Amino acid sequence: MAAAAAEARLFLEVRKRLQSALLILGDPNEGGLPMDVCITPTSLQMKSPGGCTELWLPAGVRLVPSSCRGLQHVAGDGLHLRLQARAEFCTKPISVFNQSSQAQECCTFYCQSCGEIIIRNRKLLRLLPLPHENWGALVDEWCCHANPFANKPLHPQENDCFTGDCFFLVNLRHDLQQPRPAVTPVERRCLSSENHLKMKPKANTKVICKRCKVMLGETVSSETTKFYMTEIIIQPSERNFPIIPRSQFVQSVIAQCLVELSSARSTFRFTLQGHDGKAYILLWLLNSDSLVIEALESSTSIKKFPLLEDLLKADSSSAWNAVKVLYQPCIKSRNAELASLWESDISVHCLTLPSATCLELLLILSRSNATLPPSLRCMNSFQICPKF
Numbered sequence: 001m002a003a004a005a006a007e008a009r010l011f012l013e014v015r016k017r018l019q020s021a022l023l024i025l026g027d028p029n030e031g032g033l034p035m036d037v038c039i040t041p042t043s044l045q046m047k048s049p050g051g052c053t054e055l056w057l058p059a060g061v062r063l064v065p066s067s068c069r070g071l072q073h074v075a076g077d078g079l080h081l082r083l084q085a086r087a088e089f090c091t092k093p094i095s096v097f098n099q100s101s102q103a104q105e106c107c108t109f110y111c112q113s114c115g116e117i118i119i120r121n122r123k124l125l126r127l128l129p130l131p132h133e134n135w136g137a138l139v140d141e142w143c144c145h146a147n148p149f150a151n152k153p154l155h156p157q158e159n160d161c162f163t164g165d166c167f168f169l170v171n172l173r174h175d176l177q178q179p180r181p182a183v184t185p186v187e188r189r190c191l192s193s194e195n196h197l198k199m200k201p202k203a204n205t206k207v208i209c210k211r212c213k214v215m216l217g218e219t220v221s222s223e224t225t226k227f228y229m230t231e232i233i234i235q236p237s238e239r240n241f242p243i244i245p246r247s248q249f250v251q252s253v254i255a256q257c258l259v260e261l262s263s264a265r266s267t268f269r270f271t272l273q274g275h276d277g278k279a280y281i282l283l284w285l286l287n288s289d290s291l292v293i294e295a296l297e298s299s300t301s302i303k304k305f306p307l308l309e310d311l312l313k314a315d316s317s318s319a320w321n322a323v324k325v326l327y328q329p330c331i332k333s334r335n336a337e338l339a340s341l342w343e344s345d346i347s348v349h350c351l352t353l354p355s356a357t358c359l360e361l362l363l364i365l366s367r368s369n370a371t372l373p374p375s376l377r378c379m380n381s382f383q384i385c386p387k388f
Contacts, residue, residue, distance in 0.1 A: 127160075157171055166257050216231045268284060272353060282328040
């Protein structure tokens, strides 16, 4: 029996703000076989001697077939063309800082990896965002007298939850009767308002999940603990623990964090560093309004990575909202010079996560990059991630 013909590829990226779309029609054989392409407002169809590939657009997305332009053949990709598209666009961003927690509700904190309860039935009366890391310098500029907040740490009270760029600060003083996370011995010092999250380099401040041994956060003081958003799920106590695939949760939290920070601070370049202070990834946010639609037989080349198994459960055609980023890995001294330049650039924002999560994220970025058509995988020496 003859082997099955390779499946043709349809790749469509819709920019919601620009109301435009890039369509790539890939011929797996690159043999110049005749193809019949049919574009309607709600579907795409490509017929060739090897078979037929059809893609239906999600609700709310419409193409304008008469606007096709810029047709060209790109080696390794296939045919590229651009056309107008109409897509519904929600201008209200989703805030990662709320993550299902509402003031006045009793909430339970779970370990996202295994579902272990970290804090049970905590009533949160105040959910307050922490100020910018350089807020102390701004106070000095505005005050005509001595800074009244100088050298005063910002610690939450019993029913408070402070939110930073990618972490929560909570008070654990009255949770002694609850199952507490395994906390390794720590060495503490007086923390100022500007560096209230910085510990001595040699201090062991890890907060470890008792069940799965994943690092959840760090101790800040005898009463205050910092939990990373990528490791914790906060739910109203009457709800059950939501089972979310790890890779999906990590990229969703980081993507929302980048969008939130870029909107609030006009910051588009980020350094992701581990809790050990080492830079792992350089990220450059391109846009957050892309809708990627693709029809291609699922790859089996990544089944040996448990972290990415949930990515293989999608159908042969799928659509997802995407935050597109450029990225450079910094592990094993790669891009050390560029990382040093970004570190000294005040327009670059630094995000700190557990080192293991940084490596997970790098694997997710690499896998997403590999799914792009070859011509779209790099830009100015940076690699592109379309599915963040």
